[in-house]
Amino acid sequence: MRTHLPSRKVVAVLTVALLAAGMAACGNSDTGDNGDDGKITLGFSQVGAESGWRTANTTSIKEAAADAGFDLKFDDAQQKQENQIKAIRNFIQQKVDVIAFSPVVESGWDTVLKEAKDAKIPVILTDRSVDSADKSLYKTFLGSDFVKEGRLAGEWLVEQKKAATGPVNIVELQGTTGSAPANDRKKGFAEAIAASPNLKVIASQSGDFTRAGGKQVMEQFLKANPKIDVLFAHNDDMGLGALEAITAAGKVPGKDITIITVDAVKDGMQALADGKFNFIAECSPLLGPQLMDLVKKVHNGEEVPPRIETQETTFTQEQAKEALPNRKY
Ligand code: AHR
Numbered sequence: 304m305r306t307h308l309p310s311r312k313v314v315a316v317l318t319v320a321l322l323a324a325g326m327a328a329c330g331n332s333d334t335g336d337n338g339d340d341g342k343i344t345l346g347f348s349q350v351g352a353e354s355g356w357r358t359a360n361t362t363s364i365k366e367a368a369a370d371a372g373f374d375l376k377f378d379d380a381q382q383k384q385e386n387q388i389k390a391i392r393n394f395i396q397q398k399v400d401v402i403a404f405s406p407v408v409e410s411g412w413d414t415v416l417k418e419a420k421d422a423k424i425p426v427i428l429t430d431r432s433v434d435s436a437d438k439s440l441y442k443t444f445l446g447s448d449f450v451k452e453g454r455l456a457g458e459w460l461v462e463q464k465k466a467a468t469g470p471v472n473i474v475e476l477q478g479t480t481g482s483a484p485a486n487d488r489k490k491g492f493a494e495a496i497a498a499s500p501n502l503k504v505i506a507s508q509s510g511d512f513t514r515a516g517g518k519q520v521m522e523q524f525l526k527a528n529p530k531i532d533v534l535f536a537h538n539d540d541m542g543l544g545a546l547e548a549i550t551a552a553g554k555v556p557g558k559d560i561t562i563i564t565v566d567a568v569k570d571g572m573q574a575l576a577d578g579k580f581n582f583i584a585e586c587s588p589l590l591g592p593q594l595m596d597l598v599k600k601v602h603n604g605e606e607v608p609p610r611i612e613t614q615e616t617t618f619t620q621e622q623a624k625e626a627l628p629n630r631k632y
Contacts, residue, residue: 447615
């Protein structure tokens with residue numbers, strides 16, 4: 304019996320069609336383009352909305368993603384690591400092109416970062432970093448040098464108190480426990496004051512980077528310590544919360560207690576210009592445009608530097624008065 308084999312012409316057409324389908328499939332997995340509208344899809348997991356800094360950072364990211372024409376999938380983790388891990392897993396499932404996130408704490412990311420790597424989705428760290436030994440788990444880290452911020456705060460204090468003969472009692476409002484900015488600012492500040500034995504941190508506790516936390520912990524500090532000379536708050540919001548506690552305790556912020564903070568958001572700068580804060584080390588939240596540029600580059604397979612540091616400055620009360628009218632956030 305004669306079998307009906309396909310003609311050479313039919314085989315050739317089928318082969319071309321199969322090859323084309325195969326190439327299209329490879330193209331999808333290589334570039335990560337979801338086969339949708341051709342836009343780059345960026346999955347971004349944000350820490351939360353704990354501070355004025357964070358609000359400004361979220362606005363910067365959303366605006367820059369829209370300007371770049373990206374399809375942004377934004378998730379607010381409400382300061383919880385498990386929510387961020389869940390969001391990253393969702394992004395992987397949705398086959399986004401690039402994942403970016405600001406890790407709420409430094410440790411515990413290796414497993415989920417490995418999952419992203421296995422799925423061939425590049426990851427960019429922004430604002431905060433992770434302590435993973437395997438640097439191949441992410442493409443780059445864009446953000447501030449938090450140790451430097453703490454050091455600048457400490458160096459300013461050392462200079463201010465260089466003539467002091469008696470003990471200078473310092474209380475410290477730390478950021479979120481286990482977060483890079485809390486760990487690093489504490490470290491930088493401690494290093495800067497280490498050679499000044501009369502500068503002593505008498506109490507140090509987390510206020511979770513929030514105004515409410517700053518107020519509550521400062522109330523405890525004031526109750527437990529009759530003589531507080533200096534407050535070092537790891538961000539403006541905790542410093543602003545502490546102002547309420549200090550005033551309620553009958554003390555004058557900026558005079559009875561020297562207040563040093565980090566960030567330089569508008570409300571913090573206003574408190575500095577008004578003489579309620581004494582010094583701020585800046586931490587810029589305007590990371591959106593640089594981040595989108597990096598997203599484009601890693602999506603195109605271009606090399607990017609492993610670390611990109613944000614440019615920042617410091618402010619005294621006089622400098623805050625000058626800068627305030629043009630402050631964008
Ligand atoms: O990671 C940056 C820090 O997070 C900011 O200093 C603080 O205000 C925010 O919550």
